Amino acid sequence: MSEPLRLGIAGLGTVGIGVVKIVQSMPEMLAERTGRTIEITAVSARSRDKDRGADLSGYAWEDDPVALAKRDDIDVFVELMGGDEGPAKNAVEAAIAAGKDVVTANKALLAVHGQALAEAAEAAGLRLRFEAAVAGGIPVIKALTEGLAGNRIKRVMGVMNGTCNYILTRMQDAGLDYQTVFSEAEALGYLEADPTLDVGGIDAGHKLAILASIAFGTQVDFPAMQIEGIERVSIEDIELAAEMGYRVKLLGVAQMTGRGLETRMSPCLVPMASPLGQLEGATNMVVLEGDSVGQIVIRGAGAGEGPTASAVMSDIADIARGFRLPTFGAPASALTRARAATSTAPAPFYLRMALADKPGSLAKIATVLGNAGISIDRMRQLSHTDPSAPVVIVTHKTPRQALDEAIAAMDGTGVLTAAPVALRIEEV
Amino acid sequence: MSEPLRLGIAGLGTVGIGVVKIVQSMPEMLAERTGRTIEITAVSARSRDKDRGADLSGYAWEDDPVALAKRDDIDVFVELMGGDEGPAKNAVEAAIAAGKDVVTANKALLAVHGQALAEAAEAAGLRLRFEAAVAGGIPVIKALTEGLAGNRIKRVMGVMNGTCNYILTRMQDAGLDYQTVFSEAEALGYLEADPTLDVGGIDAGHKLAILASIAFGTQVDFPAMQIEGIERVSIEDIELAAEMGYRVKLLGVAQMTGRGLETRMSPCLVPMASPLGQLEGATNMVVLEGDSVGQIVIRGAGAGEGPTASAVMSDIADIARGFRLPTFGAPASALTRARAATSTAPAPFYLRMALADKPGSLAKIATVLGNAGISIDRMRQLSHTDPSAPVVIVTHKTPRQALDEAIAAMDGTGVLTAAPVALRIEEV
Structure with a gap:
């Protein structure tokens, strides 16, 4: 069996403690599955004194997550603090600079700084993993x-x-x-x-x-x-x-x-x-x-202690097994900057309106939709006691832009008594 | 970039052709994702002449899958023939003996010979992968x-x-x-x-x-x-x-x-x-x-060409990326022989019976169930024109054995006109 894999965990909230509990509770099983002993060397959190329901006495303590990230006696820096700036970002950058693999559950950090962090990690031959950042326990x-x-x-x-x-x-x-x-x-x-x-x-x-x-x-x-x-x-x-x-x-x-x-x-x-x-x-x-x-x-x-910790452990197990792959599945240097497109694909929409309760209101709305090329799949006018009549329409497929233009045109008819609600109907 | 990963594919049914199509249709994407070019070197199937809807002219042909498995110019033997004995087993064994990693979709082979094959592969430091063998495209x-x-x-x-x-x-x-x-x-x-x-x-x-x-x-x-x-x-x-x-x-x-x-x-x-x-x-x-x-x-x-080929490609990509883990997640040598247990955990059961349509029939059945300690959650006697009355019972949780004993005892009452149907209700 290879050398132990040594973890430094920054952040001892529910997820951090969940990871500690898994590492403590099933050492033989983890070693059998990954081929290495998985150990926690050092931890860090904002307050040292808090009772967190797990025995942390065997681990070195760092007040500063950056100091934890740089320690010689850790192989993997596990970032469970959260936040897209400040300590989490500083500590992950410090870990990469110090040659540590990183496991994080921090979706905000990755969504904002993921590209730069991935480039830095990959240039240094390091792994940056984040299964827990998306959909908790779902792999x-x-x-x-x-x-x-x-x-x-x-x-x-x-x-x-x-x-x-x-x-x-x-x-x-x-x-x-x-x-x-x-x-x-x-x-x-x-x-x-x-x-x-x-x-x-x-x-x-x-x-x-x-x-x-x-x-x-x-x-x-x-x-x-x-x-x-x-x-x-x-x-x-x-x-x-x-x-x-x-x-x-x-x-x-x-x-x-x-x-x-x-x-x-x-x-x-x-x-x-x-x-x-x-x-x-x-x-x-x-x-x-x-x-x-x-x-x-x-x-x-x-979300939750167990599911999120399970996802963090999956990344740790992969690192222990020696798996290497680029952060986002393909090398960060090869990722293109996508042109961002607004949705133009036609979809059916749900449209709820409140119409002035007088003759011709509905006809005016129907005319606007017809002029915009939007055809109606289903329509209901609901019974009401208010002076305005609630009307619900499900359209056939139409581009969002055509619908927005129609809604703007409805405004000019003077029959709307409140802003319409438009919700896309997604085909799944 | 590393050397190309060279595949030998045995079995050119829908799944095999599905794999060929993926390898042919997205070479750059596969190379970017895995860090290696993935190539097909040689193929094998029962009939060479059949039109399979894919261009195989660039690949060496072997009539014999065992010969394919041993070729010097393949790194991975992809077994898509099926069957738990015969050519598939012989070829996989030959591939392992020749030092090739193996990817297979063959559930029968693994269910029957998985332990021996895993031991052989792991002793030789080889990978035996089978994502496609279970639930098709689901990873x-x-x-x-x-x-x-x-x-x-x-x-x-x-x-x-x-x-x-x-x-x-x-x-x-x-x-x-x-x-x-x-x-x-x-x-x-x-x-x-x-x-x-x-x-x-x-x-x-x-x-x-x-x-x-x-x-x-x-x-x-x-x-x-x-x-x-x-x-x-x-x-x-x-x-x-x-x-x-x-x-x-x-x-x-x-x-x-x-x-x-x-x-x-x-x-x-x-x-x-x-x-x-x-x-x-x-x-x-x-x-x-x-x-x-x-x-x-x-x-x-x-099942199906695309989904199963997708699972096969997942294994091939993992091998190209250099992932190594034991066949069944823990070393084959460490797997224990489980003691097989029949289900004793109590469960609710659905029980359908046909009873002789005479006074006291239902009482006799209810008495048998009561004597067996089985309580009834719901019961329906259905209207009927036959001489026998259909009765459906949903029991509270009971061990299967108690239910089987009760069914045997019902037989002795003489009121059953057909063998009862018992189906477990699974809590999911």
């Missing part, structure tokens, strides 16, 4: 980078923020409005310190940006993504969608089109009977589509 | 062996024979009986030459035996598995199960219990709303449960 980085290595990837989709899916599912099940469920989720501690990271779609967007880079051999480009959060999803839309056989999901979609790389994260309608439509609670789901393999759907826990 | 071997390397595996389940799932789904959807749908499937060419391999649960059993070996660090032991096929699943049972919220699936389950390793392949009832219950048509699904990761569910195409 999706491995599936895409290795399992589907013989495919041209066509499309990647995913529900990758458990908190958002919890909120949307709970709204649906209990018939509660967004603000009520948001407050519940906050009270339960489900939200990030800055909740916009969750409900604004940013956390899920970071994950999608990473997947898109691997899928399409392009440099990770988070700023190019079109992002819309779930803050404006109403219980009315959830219930109307359900009546028409759909669920509302915060869905990320990445696909290469003739015009460039399209990456978007937004609330979409998906068929209730599809795997994505049936995904409930905080669970994550990723859909990978390749030209040979067809569609692969993977479901699992997207 | 489940990789997920289990690498993605979940930091987990103690609790349970592995799967619907892994697409033909059986097609038959069961079609029976359900069209209300047709088994024999009618079997004949349809045969006419459509969905069945193996020996259909027992499919409908008898043997093909799916081979796959489960391989997964169990990896999951529990045990020697692959196909003969120890309890196997029951779908031949006796009736449309009555499918329809009655549906009325109670269940679907009938040919489900493989492997779990380590205090009494040993339990592996069984049998028609089971699963909740309609579960991922397994919602699996339709020829699609496969595998469920992996680990102590840290929780439950991972993966769905994808279980």
Whole structure:
């Protein structure tokens, strides 16, 4: 058996402690599977005194994660602090400069600085691994980078923020409005310190940006993504969608089109009977589509101590086994800068409007849609007591731009009593 | 860039041709992803003259797969012939003896001879890889062996024979009986030459035996598995199960219990709303449960040219990248021989009986069940025109043995007019 693989772990929150527990609890099994003993040499966190429910007395302590990253007695720097700047970035850069392999769960760091970090690591012959950064326990980085290595990837989709899916599912099940469920989720501690990271779609967007880079051999480009959060999803839309056989999901979609790389994260309608439509609670789901393999759907826990630690351990085991592959599946130096494309592929849309309750209102809206070349698949005018009449339309496939232009034109008719809601219906 | 990786492909059916097409169609992408050019040097199949829809003129031809396996100009022997004895076994053994890495899609070969082949390959420092042998395009071997390397595996389940799932789904959807749908499937060419391999649960059993070996660090032991096929699943049972919220699936389950390793392949009832219950048509699904990761569910195409070739290419890419790990995830020499256990864990069961239509029949059955300590969760007596009354019972959790003893005791009451049908209800 080879020399032990020595870990330095920075960040002792739930995930860090989860990794400590796995390493401590199954040493023989890990050694048998990887051919090496896996040891923790040193750890670092903000507060040394806190009781974390694991025995850390056998490990050296560093107050400074950068100092940990540079220690001579570690082989792999395990970054579990989070954040796209500051200590996490400094420590990962220091680890690479000191010749250490790096395992991280930090999606924000990778989405923002992934290209530069990958170039630095690969130039130094080091590994930078991040299975835990995307969809928690789901081994999706491995599936895409290795399992589907013989495919041209066509499309990647995913529900990758458990908190958002919890909120949307709970709204649906209990018939509660967004603000009520948001407050519940906050009270339960489900939200990030800055909740916009969750409900604004940013956390899920970071994950999608990473997947898109691997899928399409392009440099990770988070700023190019079109992002819309779930803050404006109403219980009315959830219930109307359900009546028409759909669920509302915060869905990320990445696909290469003739015009460039399209990456978007937004609330979409998906068929209730599809795997994505049936995904409930905080669970994550990723859909990978390749030209040979067809569609692969993977479901699992997207967060939490055990699942995320499992993903971190997968990277550690791969390093112990001696696996080497480029950070994003192809050499960082070979990744192209994708031209970012907004979505032009026609899709059906769900469109909810409130119309002035007077003769001819609906005719005016229908005329606008007709003039824009948008045909109507289904329409419902709902009974109402308000002075304005709620109308829901499901369009046939239309480019988003045509719909946006039609919505702008509707404004000129004077029959809208509120801004329309338009949600894409994704074919899954 | 390193030297090219040279493949010798034995077997040019749909999967073999699928691999040829991938290698021919994306050479730059494969080279970028793996760091090596991947080339085909030589091929072998039964008939040289057949038009296979791919240009093979650039490759050396061998009539004999053993001769192909020994060629000096190949690095990897790709076995896509099938069969657990004969040419496939001889050629794989010859390849290992000649110092070649091996990639195979042959579940039967691995289920029967996997331990011996793994020992031979590992003793010679060679790789024996088989992603395509289990669940087609689903990268489940990789997920289990690498993605979940930091987990103690609790349970592995799967619907892994697409033909059986097609038959069961079609029976359900069209209300047709088994024999009618079997004949349809045969006419459509969905069945193996020996259909027992499919409908008898043997093909799916081979796959489960391989997964169990990896999951529990045990020697692959196909003969120890309890196997029951779908031949006796009736449309009555499918329809009655549906009325109670269940679907009938040919489900493989492997779990380590205090009494040993339990592996069984049998028609089971699963909740309609579960991922397994919602699996339709020829699609496969595998469920992996680990102590840290929780439950991972993966769905994808279980067969076909593209999906299976994608899995073969995943193994080839790993070899090109230089990955090395033991055949079954831990060294073959360290795998233990598991004690095979029959299922003793209590489960709910679906029990359909035909009772003589006379007073007291049901009371006698209920008494037998009560005496066996089996309590009834739900019961329905169905309206009928026959002289015998169909009765369906869903039991509370009970050991299978208690149920079998109760069924034997029912026989003595003289009220059964046909043998009862008992199907396990699996909690998923």
